[in-house]
Amino acid sequence: MNYSLRPVLLLALLLVGCASSEVSSARTLHVFAAASLTDAFTELGEEFEAANPGVRVAFNFAGSQALRTQIEEGAPADVFASANKTEIDLLVASAHVTPDMPQVFLSNRLVVILTENNPAALENLEDLAKPGIKLVFAAEEVPVGEYTCQALDRMNRHFGRDFKDKVLANVVSKEDNVRQVVAKIQLGEADAGIVYTSDAAAAPELPAIEIPPEFNIVAEYPIAILSRSANPELANVFIAYVLSEQGQAVLQKWGFASPD
Amino acid sequence: MNRLHNLFIRFLRDGHLVWVFILPSTILLALFALPLLTLFIRSSNEGFFIYAFSEESLQALRLSLVTSTATTLVAILFGTPLAFMLARWRFRMKSWIELFIDLPIVLPPSVAGLVLLIAFGRRGMFGSALSLLGVSLPFTTAAVVIAQTFVAAPLYVRSARVGFAAIDKQLEEAAHVEGANEWQLFYAVMFPLAGRALLSGAILTWTRALGEFGATILFAGNLEGVTQTMPMAIYLGFERNLGIALALSVVLVIVSVLLLLFTRRLEKQDHD
Numbered sequence: 323m324n325y326s327l328r329p330v331l332l333l334a335l336l337l338v339g340c341a342s343s344e345v346s347s348a349r350t351l352h353v354f355a356a357a358s359l360t361d362a363f364t365e366l367g368e369e370f371e372a373a374n375p376g377v378r379v380a381f382n383f384a385g386s387q388a389l390r391t392q393i394e395e396g397a398p399a400d401v402f403a404s405a406n407k408t409e410i411d412l413l414v415a416s417a418h419v420t421p422d423m424p425q426v427f428l429s430n431r432l433v434v435i436l437t438e439n440n441p442a443a444l445e446n447l448e449d450l451a452k453p454g455i456k457l458v459f460a461a462e463e464v465p466v467g468e469y470t471c472q473a474l475d476r477m478n479r480h481f482g483r484d485f486k487d488k489v490l491a492n493v494v495s496k497e498d499n500v501r502q503v504v505a506k507i508q509l510g511e512a513d514a515g516i517v518y519t520s521d522a523a524a525a526p527e528l529p530a531i532e533i534p535p536e537f538n539i540v541a542e543y544p545i546a547i548l549s550r551s552a553n554p555e556l557a558n559v560f561i562a563y564v565l566s567e568q569g570q571a572v573l574q575k576w577g578f579a580s581p582d
Numbered sequence: 583m584n585r586l587h588n589l590f591i592r593f594l595r596d597g598h599l600v601w602v603f604i605l606p607s608t609i610l611l612a613l614f615a616l617p618l619l620t621l622f623i624r625s626s627n628e629g630f631f632i633y634a635f636s637e638e639s640l641q642a643l644r645l646s647l648v649t650s651t652a653t654t655l656v657a658i659l660f661g662t663p664l665a666f667m668l669a670r671w672r673f674r675m676k677s678w679i680e681l682f683i684d685l686p687i688v689l690p691p692s693v694a695g696l697v698l699l700i701a702f703g704r705r706g707m708f709g710s711a712l713s714l715l716g717v718s719l720p721f722t723t724a725a726v727v728i729a730q731t732f733v734a735a736p737l738y739v740r741s742a743r744v745g746f747a748a749i750d751k752q753l754e755e756a757a758h759v760e761g762a763n764e765w766q767l768f769y770a771v772m773f774p775l776a777g778r779a780l781l782s783g784a785i786l787t788w789t790r791a792l793g794e795f796g797a798t799i800l801f802a803g804n805l806e807g808v809t810q811t812m813p814m815a816i817y818l819g820f821e822r823n824l825g826i827a828l829a830l831s832v833v834l835v836i837v838s839v840l841l842l843l844f845t846r847r848l849e850k851q852d853h854d
Binding site: 385391493494496497509510512 | 699700703704705720721799803804805808809817818820821822824
């Protein structure tokens with residue numbers, strides 16, 4: 323055996339050196355945000371980094387319920403922006419968020435999006451109950467899925483007792499987050515889906531059916547700093563930025579509304 | 583540096599070689615065993631039996647078992663001829679075909695799901711042809727089988743190919759001398775001799791299909807009873823309530839262990 327340990331040790335030292343130098347040169351803020359915030363928050367992150375040199379914002383976009391689970395299981399996060407109050411409340415209950423911290427920073431509404439060229443010729447909400455069409459919703463655990471259920475309950479009172487059942491019978495898949503719903507509609511796999519108005523704004527090529535206010539729900543998005551955050555001051559600066567005029571302008575550009 | 587080197591050599595020569603084998607093995611085994619043990623410990627709570635035997639859990643389990651078995655059968659039926667050809671025949675496009683067979687194994691499952699969707703989806707390249715035949719694949723149980731076959735069947739073909747290739751050419755020649763035709767050669771000589779490789783390939787395929795998640799959720803979607811397999815139910819259950827995910831995971835692990843033990847017995851019998 324005529325090998326030498328020297329090059330191996332050298333390589334190991336190099337790798338350790340690289341890793342530690344990365345940690346000391348940039349401060350990273352970990353932001354967990356609902357999938358519907360993907361475009362808006364990515365832009366906010368870029369502007370925040372430009373305004374605060376030396377800071378890197380690392381996003382984790384997923385269904386709010388998935389993010390809450392990850393936080394509960396110990397994922398490192400500084401800020402959490404959820405699509406509903408339920409997930410934040412769960413984190414307050416498990417002491418990951420202090421009770422008075424969450425602030426509502428935007429509101430959102432639901433809309434029906436249709437696949438391009440609308441082959442199923444859907445024109446109004448009642449058409450959602452048409453037999454044989456394919457609908458894709460988010461799963462009920464996902465905030466938008468829960469809101470969809472509430473909206474359907476409201477429609478039930480107007481369109482007849484079994485409207486909701488007929489609509490649910492047309493559902494062919496229950497997705498894990500709202501962007502998956504949008505993707506399936508964009509690919510033309512299903513005829514229609516229910517997503518946020520912000521998602522419809524991000525995909526303007528898709529025809530849409532408006533949901534009037536008497537059936538629609540107002541989704542309030544809370545944002546909060548996590549009690550185990552490693553960068554509490556930076557997190558607060560970020561949250562302040564989201565709530566600021568500049569931040570709200572970016573959000574509204576992407577189709578969100580200011581908190582009511 | 584040199585002293586350390588000499589120490590290591592002397593350590594080996596003095597017969598402590600056995601630790602060079604035992605130590606790394608133990609670490610790897612610990613990586614497998616510790617999480618599984620933790621699963622069983624943490625899942626034992628009051629809700630366990632309610633979750634484990636719930637309608638959703640049994641539906642997902644049934645779907646997983648049905649689809650993974652179907653996938654294995656498809657792999658055997660279609661993969662055996664392919665593996666035989668690759669092992670025993672010589673033809674022009676052989677190396678390209680072997681590349682295509684190995685590719686799905688290397689592809690991340692989400693990529694597999696994506697390409698299946700753009701090829702066979704409603705608006706996919708071949709989707710319109712399929713819909714002319716009245717077939718719409720996404721969101722069906724058939725789509726689950728197709729997605730599983732895409733990622734798992736190559737494992738069978740690889741194993742079977744190795745098995746067929748390992749058969750001594752002289753046996754083939756001897757069979758020809760004895761007057762056997764191609765089919766008799768395959769049926770009475772090749773198939774039995776490659777049996778172990780075929781069986782282990784089938785087991786690999788079946789376990790890979792059972793655990794498949796990424797391609798299925800993209801191509802087939804998620805609907806209880808139709809396309810929600812056990813891995814999917816666990817993943818989504820994890821986001822609702824950790825207890826559900828743990829209970830379903832335990833069920834899946836127990837079922838998998840039982841089936842692996844069963845196939846192991848088949849292997850032993852086959853060998854004797």
